[in-house]
Amino acid sequence: MSDELFPDDEDDAAPIDMLGVYFEAHGWSHEHVSDDEIVATTQGSWANYELRAIWREEDQVLQLLAFPDVRVVEDKRAPVWEVIGLANEQLWLGHFEMWSSSGIVLFRHAVLLGPDATLTLEQAQTLVETAIDECERFYPVFQFVLWGGKTPAEALSASLIDTRGEA
Template sequence: MMDSDEYENGGQEAAPIDMLAAYFEAHGWSYDQVGEDEIVASTQGSWAQYELRGIWRDEDQVLQMLALPDIRVNEDKRGAIYETLGLINEQLWLGHFELWSSSGIVLFRHGALLGAGGTLTLDQAQILVETAIDECERFYPVFQFVLWGGKTPAEAISASLIETRGEA
């Protein structure tokens, strides 16, 4: 496992779960390693507490990053949320949002094919984690507008994705 000094010097490579552990530790986030192939961390965003999961599949050389923004969807809202997911996912270059049908949980998922070496660099770890958090932060209001604000998916996206310019 990398120590914090190695992490801060940058440029290192490590086993994916070890690199994520070093990244989380350097940021002061609480985390637990679940076996050799999974790590779970928690961080506070602007809108919610996010659970981050890194899952390594050695046989495929794929690291899957999940971010769960603590959004649960009741049966009666699932149709609107599926439409919302479609509109949101059209706007993403990396990863996608999905709704787990068994639990009603919304999450962001991105997979990274690491190749034969099976190592993760600091830059890759940072991109995976920051992309997951950034997308959750960006689209959290959309889900809230649909679930609690009575807006249609299209209205929610229009209201949430207005870019402001200048300073107040």
Template sequence: MTLDEFEAARDSGAPIEMLEAYFTAHGWTHEKVGDDEIVATTDGSWAKYELRAVWREDDRVLQFLALPDIKVAVEKRAAIYETLGLINEQLWLGHFELWSSSGIVLFRHAALLDGQEDYHLSLDQVELLVETAIDECERFYPVFQFVLWGGKSPPEAIAAALIETRGEA
């Protein structure tokens, strides 16, 4: 999709249309759920991600969720809550949370569009919103797996998963 096509989507109004144009340009499966919500799926390195955006016009807020297909059993929730705290300290945009009713881990970010002309999203804003969510899910997915399946404590899982490699092998 060209910049002109993105601008045409932006000019159509709600932020959901801009996200729809972005998902289409990337060839991701997506579906609009009314005028104020869109759901897409994309494959990551570790999992398939459900991406969900909800536009709340009254608040002028676009909530963006990325669900990395992680479900936490009740007996592991205390460890995951500790893990979430350690992970969220490292994030500059958005946060991870655990939905207590379902045990689902997700990444959430909200974009306040107040003061912007007709509450439009720019191409840069859409890219930042979507790519940050996917990048953070990719970065921290192994941490959750180490805690849930690898028997590691949250600090051990973060240390093991976030090792920075230098040079080439």
């Protein structure tokens, strides 16, 4: 894929630019909000996802936020906080959180890029795919708690089934 996107053998770029190339290659709607921020949307299995990447040059950190279109009403926030805690125990990269002011659930991940401040295509792919994969994996958990009347533990148990073998 790198050769298709970068015919002159460039394999890294400024973080926001590389994400723009990645989004373009996938045909996803995206917009450069500023030199340091890009927003894209893509359709997952469960929901439409907004992906927002923010580059903090002073820290050399690229932060990716994925919004799985889950908004929590006030009376459901306590069980969702519990679900978030249980879900985060399952994650290797990134974490879920809920914004207290709006009840919006999101997945957040950051990458420290170092002094060259560039992102490779493989890094961009890993960053974006991890965010979407985790949103897809845990979306039913949030829905079971919000709409299915399940406890956080029941929702996790019902949603996270490890399959073995091949079909």
